[in-house]
Each structure stands twice: as C-alpha cells, then as structure tokens.
Amino acid sequence: MRFNAGGAVAVGVVENDEIAELTHRTDRVPLGQSLVLSGRRWARSQVRLLAPIARPPKFLAIGKNYAAHTAEMGMPAPDAPLFFNKQSTCVTGPTDDIWVPRDAASVDYEGELGVVIGRSTRRVGADEALGAVGGYLVVNDVSVREWQRRSPTFTLGKSFDTHGPIGPWVVTPDEVPDPQDLRIRTWVNDELRQDGSTSQMVLPVAEQIAYLSQSMTVEGGDAIPPGTPAGVGAGFDPPRWLVPGDTVTVEVEGIGRLENRVIAEPA
Template sequence: MKLVTFTHAQSTRVGAVVDDTVVDSLGSSAIPPRMLDFLALGSEALAAMQALIDSGSHRIPLRDVKLEAPVPRPGKYLAISLNYADHIAETGKDRPEYPSFFTKQSTCVIGTGAAIQRPRVSDKLDYEGELAFVIGRRCRHVPVEKAREVIAGFTIANDVSVRDWQARSPTMMIGKSFDTAGPLGPWIVTADEIPDPHNLELKTRVDEELRQNANTGEMLFNCYEMVAYLSEAMTLEPGDVISTGTPAGVGVKMYPRGYLKPGQTVRIEIEGIGTLVNPVVMEP
C-alpha cells in the first residue's frame, strides 16, 4: 500500500495511491485525516484503507491532487550521519563506532514537487539522497530482531544541507533544518511491500546528471539496528521519521563543488518506492 497525504479541493487528508488515482479517505469514517492519527490506529486504519481500496470507489485522478509530505509534521525527524563507507571515505572521516544521529526540525519538511529554497545567507546548498522509514508503533527498548514490527513503512528523503551552517556546530542541526531542507515522499510504502529494505537501489540526479548510485545494503548500521539503538534512549512514536544516511556523491565533495543552484531539479529514486522530485529556487 502507498499511503499519501494529499490536498484536494482545499482539504488535506490521508489517502492511498492505486495506479494513477488516489483513494480518498473521505469515503470511510474509520480513517482519520491526519497521517499521525492514521499510523497511531495501526492495523485498524490499514484495514479500513484496504477495504476502501477494494471497493473501487472514492478515487481521484492523481494529476488532480497535490501530494504533500506523507508525514507533514513528524514528531521527531532523526537522521544518521556517516552510514555508508564510500561517503565516509569521501569525507576523510573515521568510521563511527556507534550510530551518530542529529535532528532535523520538522518545519523543514516539504513534499514532492515543492521547491527547495537556496537560502539568502548561503550558496552552499547540497543534496543527500536517502532511504527513510516511518515508525508505526509507540515503542521503547526494541530488540533488533523485533524492530521490523514497529516500522510502518518506507519513503524517500533528501537530507538537504546548508554546508557552511552545518559546519558551524558539531550537532549539525541548524545547517540541516533550514526551511524546505526536508523533502519527503512521494508516499510511504508499507513495510509488507518492502521485504528487504537493505537491498534497494538508490540514485540521485541533479537535472540529468547522476550524482549518487548505491545500494542500501551498503549501510553500516541497518534500519533495524537504528531502531534498537534509538529506542534504548527514547520512546519512538507513530509518525517519527528516521533517515538512514547518504552514500558518496554529495556536491560538497565534487571538484568543482556541485552545490545546488536555482533552476536545477533534484530527483531521488529508490527501487520499490518511487521518485522524490524537487526543483531548486532562490529563497523569496
């Protein structure tokens, strides 16, 4: 199932993509309009959505809706750094002994098609194509072997980074949290449709130029290990987003630098999920 948050007729709500249509949750009183509430209901909400899909009714052409970020305001947006060996090599840093996470503020989140703004205060705007997963159950102290049970599904993230602001602080938070620096989407593919999240092809293109080309199997710490590690410290809740790191090929390590410029478009494709597309504009 491909779960979306979409806007149609000035109303934003949850739906599911089937072929070139969106199944509209307005067709079922059992489906809440907000993704956070939908995920919190768990199997009950999924069953109601599946029943609506099976009915074949309440469908809107995909071209007639605006896809928002599937989780427009996650309670937590956590991202791991230095999680691909080739990216570690291009940065010249040491391989981490433990997973290293930072926070992206939820106000940075945008959906597919929305514009990434190059900020007025910096021209060092960079992309990072990543697999992300969304928590589906409130949980704490989750063992690795049970971590899959708390993941609702998978989506695509662009960990947009303002490199000079990122470098100013060891936490990296501000440089990772500028407005529009968190594209997510185009949807959440439920975990049952991704049998192995650690064997997916990932490609990032800026316009037509292939910048990143990797497989998620190259991650040092896999999705389940991340859940186990984070849940030792904090309660994970439905709708929390965890981004799993980027492979080599980021703009800051190109010669000359491959920073994003207004007028360019970033396309991140992950096998089995889809494509996240965002144009770049100057901050208005």
C-alpha cells in the same frame, strides 16, 4: 498518502493511476490502522501530493553510515552511531521547491531511504525492531554545509525550511521484503550523481531503531532517514552545490521518487 484536491487536504491510498480517498478523522496518514474507503476516487493528475507526514514527532537522521560517503567527505569513521535532528519544520512535499537561503550558498543533496515508525516502542532488540516500522518513503536530506560545520550536532545545517522533502507516499512493510536491498539514485537535472544500495549501510535499519530505542521511545510517525551513499555535491572538487534553476530527483527502488525544483529563498 496525503494530497490536496480542490483546496482540501485528504488522505488516500494509491491504486495504479488512481487515488482512493479514505474516511479519516484527521489529515494524518493512519499508519497501522484499518483503512476505510470513502468512495471518492481521483486521478493522480488531479491532485497535488503533500508530505505524507506533515510534522514527524521526531526526524532523526544518521551521519557517516555509508563508508564511501564518509570517505568522500574526508571524515574519519565514527566510533558510535552519529545521530542528529532535522527539525520537523524543514519537512516539505515530494514536488515542492527547495530554497537556497539568502545567507548560505553551500546547499547540498542527500538521497535516502526513509523509515517511518508505525508503533511506539522502547528498548527493542534488533531482531524485533522492524516490527515497529509502519512503512518506508523517500527522503532528500538537504544540507547547508557551512552551517552544518558550525555545530557538532549538525542540526542547524540540516534544518532550514524546505530542506526535508519526503514522500511521495508511505509504502507499507509488506511491499518491502528487505529494506537492506534497495537501490538509491539521485539526479541533479539530468546528471546521475548518486547510485548506491541500502546494502552498503554500516548500521542496518533494524540496528538503528534498536540503538535509538535504548535512549528514547520511538513513536508512531517518527521519520528516520538511515544515511546517504556517496556522490553528494560536497564530495566533488570543487564542490558542486545546488543553485536556483536546478531540479533534484531522488528515487528509491520500490518506494517512489521525489522531484524538487531549486529556487532562491523568497523575500
């Protein structure tokens, strides 16, 4: 995890209600490396959690990977996996504010598991792909639907500043026996909007990594949110967009939760 304590950014590991700070040359989470404790410890209440990966080298999401979500959006199932970029400048922390842009109102939530690559790999098979995973986190793939519809790549509507809350930490793979058996829930204020399972994915995590690696090298630190279950705001009639004053909470079983306030974009 990354955190701010007394104005300084540090890296640490979570141990119950405490954070053990690591001795580390940079403020990057040391995926797949040996961890050396500095001896300093903090209560969770003393620190502000930051995005575990401040700027992922690649932020590669997939669309239409839950059949019920595809249906609620009124879209046909894709012929091939539909990947798109979220620009890494959208990344923000697990408790940071989400902005409603001044030039767009259709701001939506998408609660997701997030897969973090720990070891760079190329042309890996699905049977070996999980060996490249450095850990898992929680993602809210915040989307501006009107901008998303303007481009077949989705990128513009997925990349507004503050529209990539991730965290609250990276959970190592040994603590996640099966990434295809995790419950995902999203609340807006106190209302449960999404309640699904990663078992409902059309293309499982391992197959997604294998597919991407045929085209590109997936690198350490890359973040891959593998799709969202049904229940997004666009799926209601009429749509139920996020508005200033809302709070969005996304929880993935065994991983953690994000809790972000929604505010108007500052001047």
